[in-house]
Amino acid sequence: MQPLLYQASDLLPEPDLADAAWASGLDTRRRRRRSVLAGVVIALLIAVIAAIGAGVRGSNNAELVPPTTPPSNPPGYLPPSGQIAGIDFWVAPPPGSERFLDRIETPLGDLLRLPDTVVALKENPLERTAAVVLEEQGAAYVPLILGADSSWAVADVQLRATRSGSPLSSGTVxxxxxxxxxxxxxxxxVIDVTTAEIRRFNLPAQDLRSVAWLMDSNRVLVSGPGVAYRVLVGAGGYGEPTVTAVNGSRDPDAITAPYxxxxxxxxxxxxxxxxxxDxxxxxxxxxWVGxxxxxxxxxxxxxxxxxxPQVPTxxxxxxxxxxxxxxxxxxxxLLVLGEPQPSTAGRADPADVRxxxxxxxxxxxxxxxxxxxxxGWVLAWDLRTxxxxxxxxxxxxxxALGPGIRS
Incomplete structure (x- = not known):
């Protein structure tokens, strides 16, 4: 049998053992790479699922996690002076320093005073009101209106004093x-500054001292001690009366909306x-004041x-x-309005005391x-800084100021 086997093997090609070994090694390496890659992918999936699960378990309300780094403060930011009832407060510059503060440019100018000359509102209708002041003429008050374009106009109406004095309310516009x-x-x-139209709405009470508009500019709240009315001056809902009694207050200035x-x-x-x-x-x-x-x-x-006690004053x-x-x-x-500055005699100047x-x-x-x-001043407080x-x-x-102050 042995001679026959040698004879048969002579007919077969002789294998190259080095090539076979190299091919086997490459195949093994590929299998290992596939195994490692599959393991990495599985590990990443497990980590993502675990993180999502932890977030859901950690917040039943799915609240957003705040950033670890707080946002930067705006330029010119002043840190608060402390807290009052858990609310941050700042202290305003003291009396007497107002003229040295940086000024915001508005149609009111650097000094708001009665104009030397003024035209009738009928001849100079305005688009938007920046401010309203009253000029006393004997026992009457005449409205002078400053427009967003810095022009003045006078309304053709004479107003009577209220029981508290001037009929100008801070919520006039x-x-x-x-x-x-x-x-x-x-x-x-009610005066329409765009047309010079003047309208009068009769109300049941005589002692009325304050006005405050609803945000739709179609309704105005008019109030006195213990009484208040909502007056429809524009387009309203179907069947809405012109005058509606609303809940009053001992403080007429408290009657405002939406808050x-x-x-x-x-x-x-x-x-x-x-x-x-709320x-x-x-x-x-x-x-409360105003x-x-x-x-x-x-x-x-x-x-x-x-x-x-938090503020020396x-x-x-x-x-x-x-x-x-x-x-x-x-x-x-909160903004505390500062303390009076002592005069040279060591006492506060009455003109500076707030x-x-x-x-x-x-x-x-x-x-x-x-x-x-x-x-003697109108000031602005930037809540951001x-x-x-x-x-x-x-x-x-x-x-009384209006939205035209921003023009």
Whole structure:
């Protein structure tokens, strides 16, 4: 058999063992690579699934995780001075420093005073109101209206004093800048600055002192001590009466919409003519002053505070501007209106003391900047930076601002 096997094997090709070994090695290497790659992919999938599961378990409300690095503050940012009732507060520049503050350019100019010459509103209709002031002519008051283009016009109407004095309310100008409303004994007078039309709406009460517009600029709230009315001056719903009684307040300035800051609460206006609790406030309020002015997310009003141990002040009744977030998405803020500066004799100059009656919120320059009056000045407070700017010096007795101030 052995000779036969040798003879048969001679007919077969002799294998190259080196090539066979190299091919076998490459095949093994490919199999190992495929195995490692499959393992990596499986590990990554397991890690992703585990991370998603941990996020779901860690938050039943699927809340967003805040970034580990807080956003940077805007240029010029001032850190708060501390907290009052858990709300950050800043201290305004002291009395006497207003003229040295950076100024915001507006149609009001550097000094707001009665114009030397003025044309009739019929001859110079305005597109939007920047400000309204009153000129006393004997026992009457005549409205002078400043437009967004810095031109003045006088309305052809004489207003009577209210029981509180001047019929100019801080809420006189409508949100669209087209209308101006004035409380009068037993009525409200509305002027359309775009047409010079003057309308009078009779009301049941004689003692009316404050006006505040709804955001639609078609309805105005007119109020006196304990009484308030909603007056339809534009297009309304089907069957809506021209005058509707709404819930009043002992403080006429408290009647505002869409929000009002009041005793211990933020109140939301309802279309039925009442207000409901929106959120609670735990501020050291002795009394609220002036009207509440609101943007889409913030309501601002000034209050006289009880003693503030957080703020050294020589004012007998310190005053604070409260800017309260109504959406609860951003922090609320407070501005303490500074302390009186002592005179050279070591006592405060009465002209510089910011006592009650000197100050009130007048509106908003934009969604981040409430405007407020202090003795003889209109100032602006930037909520983003905490800085206070001057808008204009006042040489008039009272002013109501409108959206044209931004032009």
């Amino acid at each position: 409508s949100p669209d800048g087209r209308l101006a409303a004035f409380p009068q004994p037993g009525q409200v007078v 009002r800051l009041d005793t211990g609460a933020v109140m939301r206006y309802l279309s039925t003519g009442g207000w409901m609790l 959120s609670s406030l735990d501020l050291p309020v002795r009394a 009207q509440t002015f609101s943007t889409s997310s913030t309501a601002a009003r000034l209050f006289i505070a009880n003693n503030l 020589r004012a007998s009744q310190p005053q604070v501007l409260a800017a309260i977030d109504t959406l609860r998405a951003l922090p609320s803020r 006592e009650p009656g000197c100050c009130a919120v007048l509106g908003w320059y934009d969604d981040n900047t409430p405007l407020f009056e202090v003795r 905490g800085r206070v700017h001057r808008v204009t010096e006042l040489a008039v007795n009272g002013v």
